[in-house]
Ligand SMILES: Nc1ncnc2c1ncn2[C@@H]1O[C@H](COP(=O)(O)OP(=O)(O)O)[C@@H](O)[C@H]1O
């Protein structure tokens with residue numbers, strides 16, 4: 042239980058983050074850096090999902106609701122209100138967190154669980170997508186274009202590595218936060234609610250409050266990912282921001298990487314998007330043209346393999362193969 | 372022993388649709404006592420516990436604890452003020468270790484991780500779960516799970532512990548082992564209300580016994596008095612049971 046730097050879980054996090062931080066010195070190809078930046082954004086969105094679903098057992102099919110909220114908030118704050126994106130960022134995160142609180146209050150008060158809760162989150166994301174697509178304020182179907190003005194003070198970087206390191210610092214912060222939560226009373230209560238809500242209540246756990254706290258944090262984290270996405274591509278529309286793709290990737294990454302583990306979302310996002318990219322490149326080379334949807338096939342195959350052979354994901358598999366591997370264990 | 376009334380249930384009724392599971396039942400539990408609640412299957416004992424622990428609102432009646440009306444208090448708040456329960460159908464956090472299971476209870480009074488884990492370990496030792504601390508709760512035997520139910524509840528440091536058939540499913544030697552454990556809990560200052568089918572245990576443990584039959588409290592008193600009460604025998608064996616048994620014996624002799 043007690044332990045030094047290497048065994049208390051913080052050590053492995055710092056080592057992994059340091060390794061990721063020096064990665065851009067290994068190569069300078071912009072496409073690779075772009076790709077890695079994208080992986081970090083999906084990781085961040087997945088970390089938000091993992092906190093609520095992996096630790097708290099509340100499965101969401103609609104984390105796009107938070108992702109899109111973060112993306113639209115930071116984009117519209119600039120375009121409509123002329124706000125500096127650095128100032129808009131905390132606003133966007135807060136809005137995502139608030140969306141989480143409201144969504145959680147509505148569904149958890151009504152005692153929605155399991156697939157009912159999942160469907161409500163999905164419905165929320167879809168309603169947001171349809172509204173964003175229809176409303177003039179959000180730019181309708183044309184989406185929102187953030188004016189190009191490359192300047193660090195404007196959250197736009199000339200050097201791709203700067204964005205990568207920024208995204209990495211978010212991921213690192215959430216890795217540490219997740220690990221800290223997993224070892225705290227709140228984390229123990231969250232897991233207890235996941236395992237058996239009635240038993241938790243009997244032990245003095247305010248299950249509603251615990252779930253609300255979790256979905257608020259989860260919404261904020263995934264909204265941060267949406268904000269980074271908007272600043273990276275400087276363009277969003279309803280299908281990018283609120284589309285099912287991000288809901289799916291935010292849940293697939295932790296499931297494949299290791300649900301309810303600190304490193305699960307990161308490991309899963311790397312594997313998922315990495316293999317997806319390799320397969321895409323391979324088929325493009327083989328057929329001389331892109332094969333649309335091939336990455337979805339890869340996602341499906343990975344999920345099936347995971348369900349069949351590694352129900353606790355990659356991290357679970359590593360732990361089973363090497364029992365001494367305890368990195369990030371709660 | 373003080374004679375302060377710790378828990379008072381007055382006219383508790385609980386209906387499920389047309390079924391009256393608990394019917395105008397009243398019960399006092401003296402501080403420091405072990406009070407037994409017995410009755411045939413389906414008498415409403417678990418439902419009565421559920422109302423006391425705040426997991427179901429009674430259709431009528433009230434529950435007071437230390438003189439405070441807690442009828443509308445949510446379950447987690449009742450744990451905070453010192454009421455802990457076990458579940459007849461055990462509800463372990465199956466994916467967690469025994470230590471982590473008990474720690475969830477211990478966190479109620481010890482917000483820090485180190486303190487909660489130390490407390491969990493201490494309680495596990497007291498309940499004979501010491502060797503299983505790092506075992507997954509899902510892998511425990513029936514006896515182990517019953518002990519875990521008690522350990523977790525005890526970890527919340529309650530002043531009133533509600534035990535719902537913690538001896539059911541245990542073999543005679545396991546029951547013999549558990550009786551001193553329950554008594555030691557009471558001796559440490561925890562008042563106990565226990566639902567139990569194992570009469571030997573009820574006789575040995577309880578200061579007072581209340582009998583519930585078809586939702587109604589039909590008898591209260593010292594264990595020996597209650598066991599010989601004709602109303603109680605009737606409730607357990609049915610109307611005219613004694614006569615029927617005699618008749619059957621006569622048949623088989625013929
Ligand atoms: N949630 C419920 N919904 C409907 N009926 C219930 C419910 N819980 C208990 N009952 C019924 O109430 C009666 C009392 O049950 P219970 O309290 O479990 O009895 P005991 O614990 O004494 O065996 C039984 O007839 C049971 O079927």
Ligand SMILES: [Mg+2]
Pocket residue numbers: 416417418459
């Ligand atoms: Mg019962």
